Amino acid sequence: MKLTFASIKAASARIASKVHRTPVLTSRTVDRLVGCEVFFKAEFLQKTGSFKARGAYNAVMCLSDSAVARGVITHSSGNHGQALAAAAQDRGIPCTVVVPWNCPQVKIDAMKNTYSAHVVLCEPTQESRANTVTSEVAFTGATFVPPYDHFDIMAGQGTLGLELMDQAPGLDAVLVPTSGGGMIAGVATACKGINEDIKVVAVEPFGKRLGDSLATGKRVVDEDQANVMIATVADAIRTMAIGSVPWETVLDLVEPQPLTVNDTQITSAMQFAFERMKIVIEPAAATGLAALLDGQLSRIGEGSSKRIGVVLCGGNVDVTQILPWQQQ
């Protein structure tokens, strides 16, 4: 089974009345600095503050009648949890979110208070997440809706790619912050379904090493890599390994050379976005902008005067996270 363009089109029709068609922003200052025309897909303005609403609404709307009664459960460092809770609340069903204890408090608060989710804490490892979900499912019978290893989720995330291709025609490349790979698998399938020549490029935080996996064709390069969370300021994209479900699509469609940015570059890009673009983006969302400002387009063979799409995936940032640059 593989993610299809048709499933993304179907998801788009299904969730159209539930989520925002987010705007595409441009900045003359960015264009001048980068030497390209850059089109930012503003998913930080999406419902629940990130693109995750797309996949979550799609998955919850696809639930069978029998599954609906028992509700849904997931594990999430925040954004997927908020999104699933919102989608469940919209459909009037219960939702449990298993959350690593180091997740930003603003996200936990939103899940509990705004979206009425039942929040259960776990250790910040993939293993602890999975074990805690298993234990909760045994207790409640809820349907597990994973953050990325799920075709309905991937199809939902891909809908932002359909919109971007319509809003910014003729793109040469799209930069996509990448963690478990659900978004980039969906976006790549959507964008390449419209223009097979477009380059879909992963942007990763320092430490992820997606390039090693793409070079060897092996999803997990190190034996214990699947269980690792990266130490990065980009709390939404700490997952080391691409998920097993998106993997085949990512290997097929995504450029073999990801762009990599470190914490300093990420926080500088957040500050740039705040001061020059007047927008609040979380660290994960700043990775694409950070790579552009670092002049990394040449690494994917793109010169000047190209048209580049960048996904600004979310805006769920603790106010305290922007304190460092203010105290300088």
Add this chain to the structure above:
Amino acid sequence: MKLTFASIKAASARIASKVHRTPVLTSRTVDRLVGCEVFFKAEFLQKTGSFKARGAYNAVMCLSDSAVARGVITHSSGNHGQALAAAAQDRGIPCTVVVPWNCPQVKIDAMKNTYSAHVVLCEPTQESRANTVTSEVAFTGATFVPPYDHFDIMAGQGTLGLELMDQAPGLDAVLVPTSGGGMIAGVATACKGINEDIKVVAVEPFGKRLGDSLATGKRVVDEDQANVMIATVADAIRTMAIGSVPWETVLDLVEPQPLTVNDTQITSAMQFAFERMKIVIEPAAATGLAALLDGQLSRIGEGSSKRIGVVLCGGNVDVTQILPWQQQ
């Protein structure tokens, strides 16, 4: 002479390729809190960070060939100065900006460094602004382009009203932050030209007392009011009196009862915008949202379930201005 709908349509065609058609944002959270459908015109995403680019580009593009050679000059607490400097830079002509010394440094820096303006400081009074401009004009022969007392400026600002009416059809009312009155005169002429029943409502910082002027039909109620700058966190809208040129239009078209918000309400609205809407708006731009969150719609006779437009006029905020709520 009076501002006309036709002049706004002409300005819109003139500046279309120079400025952004800014998006209109919605927020389910705001709608729920306010009990209305609220449509935010995102002028903080406008070129130079505020709606002022519209009027400035229009005015500079309307200059005669003989005036072009000598350049332009204005006085501004920041946003109009940035906008005029950018428009002048775009047309390749010199620009001087007279700036009150208490203007945020981020705005002065942008004028000098990004838009190559010649910056001259003055005292933070209308009198000092005017005298300094007169002295500079005598020296350089530049054309004075005032912040609001100018038909080309008012027509340019009005173009945001045309867009808003197109982007959010069926509005019952539009809230417009008001200082010298150039924007609200333009927006009122544009909106009422499309739907004469729409209410155009001024939002002012505490201390402005526009309502007294509208009630008496006298532009300046107190004898020395014209020269007063209000002490408010909303640095972009410190002018006490409506300008003499916009005044007639404002008296004709704007609701007699303005909404008034204080500094605490303004900074709370800025925080709300940052945390919940993921956007960076300056204090002046937060006034409309502040009035909504304070439940002031009833003051203009609007109940629930209405469609309300709100102009988020700019995003040029010093990062240090958002420190207070972070240190609580």
